[in-house]
Amino acid sequence: MTIDTDGQYICSMTRREFIQTGIGASLALTPVGALAVPLFSSNRNEKKITRNDAPDTLWKWSKEVYFTEKLSNNYSKCLTCPNECVLPPDARSRCRSHVNKGGTIYTLVYGNPCAIHVDPIEKKPLYHFLPTSRTFSIATTGCSFNCLNCQNWEISQARPEDVKFSTLFPRDVVDRAIATACTSIAYTYSEATTFYEYMADTCRIARERQIKNVWVTNGYINKQPLIELCRTLDAANVDIKSFSEKTYSCLNAGRLQPVLETLKILKDKNVWFEMNALIVPTYSDNMDMIREMCGWILTHLGPDHPLHLSRFHPQYRLTYLPPTPIAFLEKARETALNMGLHYVYVGNIPPSDSSHTYCPSCKKRIINRTGYRIEDTRIKDGACAYCGRTIAGIWS
Numbered sequence: 582m583t584i585d586t587d588g589q590y591i592c593s594m595t596r597r598e599f600i601q602t603g604i605g606a607s608l609a610l611t612p613v614g615a616l617a618v619p620l621f622s623s624n625r626n627e628k629k630i631t632r633n634d635a636p637d638t639l640w641k642w643s644k645e646v647y648f649t650e651k652l653s654n655n656y657s658k659c660l661t662c663p664n665e666c667v668l669p670p671d672a673r674s675r676c677r678s679h680v681n682k683g684g685t686i687y688t689l690v691y692g693n694p695c696a697i698h699v700d701p702i703e704k705k706p707l708y709h710f711l712p713t714s715r716t717f718s719i720a721t722t723g724c725s726f727n728c729l730n731c732q733n734w735e736i737s738q739a740r741p742e743d744v745k746f747s748t749l750f751p752r753d754v755v756d757r758a759i760a761t762a763c764t765s766i767a768y769t770y771s772e773a774t775t776f777y778e779y780m781a782d783t784c785r786i787a788r789e790r791q792i793k794n795v796w797v798t799n800g801y802i803n804k805q806p807l808i809e810l811c812r813t814l815d816a817a818n819v820d821i822k823s824f825s826e827k828t829y830s831c832l833n834a835g836r837l838q839p840v841l842e843t844l845k846i847l848k849d850k851n852v853w854f855e856m857n858a859l860i861v862p863t864y865s866d867n868m869d870m871i872r873e874m875c876g877w878i879l880t881h882l883g884p885d886h887p888l889h890l891s892r893f894h895p896q897y898r899l900t901y902l903p904p905t906p907i908a909f910l911e912k913a914r915e916t917a918l919n920m921g922l923h924y925v926y927v928g929n930i931p932p933s934d935s936s937h938t939y940c941p942s943c944k945k946r947i948i949n950r951t952g953y954r955i956e957d958t959r960i961k962d963g964a965c966a967y968c969g970r971t972i973a974g975i976w977s
């Protein structure tokens with residue numbers, strides 16, 4: 582895969598080798614606005630998608646995609662995310678969830694979640710949003726990226742008809758969330774932007790019934806759908822997968838700039854969000870990159886949105902890499918705090934002091950965590966119980 586050869590980055594594969602892995606074909610054949618269908622046809626020995634190729638339930642409940650542009654000759658462009666797939670008739674999208682039938686793009690994953698769990702909100706991770714609450718978590722198949730280190734690749738890189746799924750429509754999702762004593766619904770695990778219609782409709786009903794909405798995302802979404810989503814969104818966790826366009830290109834098959842735009846819009850729309858940076862050895866374990874990222878965060882978002890620095894564990898196509906050294910993560914946290922960020926956590930490691938929340942003024946420990954469990958909280962009415970300083974977040 583091609584990677585930044587400046588500084589500390591290592592070039593582990595050529596672009597041609599990356600393309601040969603199969604995942605890389607998407608890079609080769611689906612740049613922004615490119616035709617998407619040859620990619621999956623050649624890779625998976627698929628022909629054109631016809632009605633008979635997908636289970637009846639997928640077609641039965643398929644729904645027109647909200648943000649599209651009709652083109653000539655029954656071509657149509659999806660405008661949900663910056664991939665902006667151009668689909669000829671009967672073509673399948675890069676995220677595998679959308680198909681063009683007769684010039685109209687339909688989603689195949691509306692009401693078809695393949696993952697349903699009740700999680701602690703801390704697992705998203707969201708540390709400053711209703712701590713100790715439960716979140717009803719759903720996902721369908723599909724993702725706009727092809728991360729080499731994806732931990733949910735069995736669903737994110739699958740077609741909807743390739744996995745077991747339930748039938749659960751937006752109203753049912755909200756009913757289930759209430760029945761399981763969840764405070765929020767999380768659109769998570771895969772990339773919820775690729776099941777935008779399902780998420781947006783569920784968000785609207787959840788808002789009407791006082792259930793919060795949480796979006797766990799790679800942040801790769803176009804401006805208009807995002808602004809629309811912000812009307813009913815309460816919180817988000819956004820991945821910053823690196824702070825280099827080259828690394829985004831070869832590690833994730835995506836781009837950094839749209840993610841930064843997403844963060845600015847969330848800030849502008851007053852949606853609470855936290856950021857997650859998974860540090861992958863040889864790709865993003867670069868202290869200069871960490872400094873650059875923190876500088877951008879401070880300039881554009883301020884010091885109060887938490888940054889989670891997560892440890893990579895070998896998986897999917899990067900099993901040959903070691904886990905991120907904990908010492909590097911702790912050093913990165915120290916760097917971020919010294920630069921002025923108020924809340925920086927290290928995740929995916931054994932219990933450590935870097936998973937607690939400290940007051941930025943008096944420095945006392947105000948939330949004590951062990952894994953996803955909260956042992957003790959010293960926050961009163963959204964402020965430090967010791968010195969009274971306001972602690973950023975949504976606490977009740």
Ligand code: SF4
Nearest residue numbers: 659662665666674676
């Ligand atoms: S949501 Fe899917 S179909 Fe739409 S532009 Fe993104 S990758 Fe393409």
